[in-house]
Amino acid sequence: MKKQNSNQAAEKLFLAFGKLFQLYFSISHYGLKRIKFKSMQTWFYLFFFTMSCFTATYNYDFLILFHKLMPFWFTDGVLELLVKVPWLTYFFLFLSSGIVLIFPALGLREYKKIKSYQKDFDFLSIKAGNGVAPKVVQVIELDEYKSRVIVKSEGIGADRYETKINDLTSALGQIVEEIKPCKNPKYTQFNLTKKRLAEKVSYYELPEENEKPYSFSIGESLGGYLSQDISSLPHMLIAGTTGGGKSVFFKQTLISLLKSSDNLQLYLLDLKKGVEMRPFEDLPNVQVIKTEKDAVTVLKNLKTEMDRRFNYLEKNKLKEIDPVRDKMDKIIIGVDEASVLYTKTKTNSAKKKFIEEARELTDELSKLSRAAGIHLILATQKVTKETIDTKVQENIGGRMCFRMNTLQGSMTVLGNKMALNLPDVKGRGIWATGNKFIEVQAPFLSEDELESELSLIAKNFEEKEKTFHGPMVSLEKVEGDKKKVIRKASSNEKAKEMMN
Ligand SMILES: Nc1ncnc2c1ncn2[C@@H]1O[C@H](COP(=O)(O)OP(=O)(O)OP(=O)(O)O)[C@@H](O)[C@H]1O
Ligand SMILES: [Mg+2]
Incomplete structure (x- = not known):
């Protein structure tokens, strides 16, 4: 014993x-x-x-x-x-x-x-088919607020964690920004952050000026202020469900570009009768287009302008248009409510023809316009091949995606669920370039602020502090449109005349 x-x-x-x-x-x-x-x-x-x-x-x-x-x-x-x-x-x-x-x-x-992270993950009670639970193997502190947790998850896909994202957030006491498989797919990576983004960022809270010409503000991310040069995109898509902040972002992008750059021409296609873009109409370097018919005309003429520029580049053995050297403006074609212009219809045959033409022209422009200094900015609620041609989508280098209500919506714009998981905050979006996805709070610019910014820009044109080469691409067949004067204008002098 x-x-x-x-x-x-x-x-x-x-x-x-x-x-x-x-x-x-x-x-x-x-x-x-x-x-x-x-x-x-x-x-x-x-x-x-x-x-x-x-x-x-x-x-x-x-x-x-x-x-x-x-x-x-x-x-x-x-x-x-x-x-x-x-x-x-x-x-x-x-x-x-x-x-x-x-x-x-x-x-x-x-x-x-x-051990502490492991305890948090154990709360989820997720297990692989063989009963093995996920194992936290590494915690990398990226900065004061952000960390990355690597979890060995053999037999557990990232989507299994996505379904428990709320449980995970409350267990960790941190915001789960992203869940994705590591290079070795047996491991999953969790990007966490302790800081929250501000729920509203005024346009005036952003750094004073974008130093680089042709750059515009994207917004505030956890890593700080973001801006982008449009030349390197070269086209941009703005997507998200209604009321998310597309039009506000679209307009602040234009203001931002107008402020940062000389030698710019804007063609704004706003088929909601020009309601959103009306305030821009008074600038000498802006053309607002309100009907499908005019949209097709201007797109056709822009295509001709692109071809002319390509001939010029070829003749002079140049790679791309430099607005200063070649005395040709950068051209921005902005389409708010792109689905109205591009969604195929069966009913009205005249409308159907315009839509088909607009789709074709946009496709050609999106493919080749980079070297010619022509950039597209398309805003739309829905992104399907019916609204925006897949060929156009392939040529889009930057995507700003506000909240999406459906998984499919988020997947088609970003290829992941990030826009579905965004909080219900107006102006909150995901800025995506290549395979980089950053959550941002877009700058807010009220209608009054927009008007005062625009009158300042108009004054700059008047005082020749801001210039563009011109002439604007013509908008034929539109009788009585004051922009007809501009069409013939070959310098800012004429533009000024028009303004007076
Ligand atoms: N960045 C922002 N910060 C704060 N509030 C915003 C922001 N952007 C938009 N909002 C608010 O949301 C409202 C709707 O925004 P906006 O018109 O841009 O939405 P939208 O996505 O264009 O909607 P729709 O698809 O219906 O045209 C604005 O009137 C404004 O009050
Ligand atoms: Mg809108």
């Missing part, structure tokens, strides 16, 4: 030691990962530590120190015995115990962090 009890005690002790060792190794494992063996600094520290052990043990002074600190353990008798141990033994003892302790010391913080 007595023997059995002592056996059990030994077994328990053995297990406890086993666990302790396991703990030691798992903490040390993180410490070991932190050490950069290729860095000179690491080797300097190691050298410094070795020298310290050497100095500490060389004169047996450490034994006297122990004697002073713990006289009841290091008595005179013990000291006499210890002095007989060779110095080298002490040296290696110090060195190895230092090394043994340094790994867990370095790994402890990481270990605690991973």
Whole structure:
């Protein structure tokens, strides 16, 4: 009986030691990962530590120190015995115990962090088919607010986590910005943030000016202010459900471009009777188009202008139009409510013809216009191949997607669910270029502010502080349109005349 009890005690002790060792190794494992063996600094520290052990043990002074600190353990008798141990033994003892302790010391913080995240993930009770739960393997702190958690999730797709995104947010106490598979698809990456974006960002809160010509404001992201040069896109899509902020963003983009750049011509196709774009109409370098028929005419003439520019480039062996060198303006074709212009119809045959022509012309413009300095900005609620031709979609380099109500909507614009997961905040969107997706709060510009910005820009034209080469591309067959004067204008002088 007595023997059995002592056996059990030994077994328990053995297990406890086993666990302790396991703990030691798992903490040390993180410490070991932190050490950069290729860095000179690491080797300097190691050298410094070795020298310290050497100095500490060389004169047996450490034994006297122990004697002073713990006289009841290091008595005179013990000291006499210890002095007989060779110095080298002490040296290696110090060195190895230092090394043994340094790994867990370095790994402890990481270990605690991973354990804490693991606890949060355990709340989700997600498991693979074989019953294995996701395992947090790494936590990378990207900056003060953002971190990336890498989770080993064999047999668990990112979409399984997406369905539990609210549970995950409340377990972690952080906003889950993105969930996606890592390069090795056995692992999933979670991008988290502690900071929230402001729910409204006024246009006037943004940095004063966009320094680069042809650039415009995108908005405020967690990483700071974002702006974009339209030349490098070269076309942009603005999407999102009704009331999300497309038209406001569209208009602030135009204002932003007008302010940052000279040598610009804007053709604004607003088939909601020009309601949204009316305030821009008074500028000499803006043409607002309100009907399908006029839209087709102007697109045709812009296509001719593009061809003319290509001939010029070819003749002069140039790669792309430089507005200053070649004295040709950059052309922005903006379409608010693009679906009204492009959605195929079966009913009215005249309308059907216009729509087909508009689609074809836009396709040709989107394919080739980059070098000619012609850029498209399309805003639409729905993005399907019926509303915007897939060929046009392929040529769009930048997408601003406000909240989408359907998964399909978000998937077609961004190829992911980010627009569906956006909070219900007006002006909150995802700015996507290439495979980069950034949540932003778009700048807000009220109608009054828009009007005052526009009158300032008009004044700049009047005072020749702002210029464009002209002439504007013609809008034939529209009788009595005041822009006809501009069509013939070859300089800003004429533009000014028109304004007066
Ligand atoms: N960036 C923003 N910040 C704050 N509020 C905004 C912002 N953008 C838009 N809003 C608010 O949302 C309203 C609707 O915006 P907007 O007209 O741009 O939506 P929309 O997406 O164009 O809608 P629709 O598809 O119906 O044309 C605006 O009147 C404004 O009050
Ligand atoms: Mg709108």
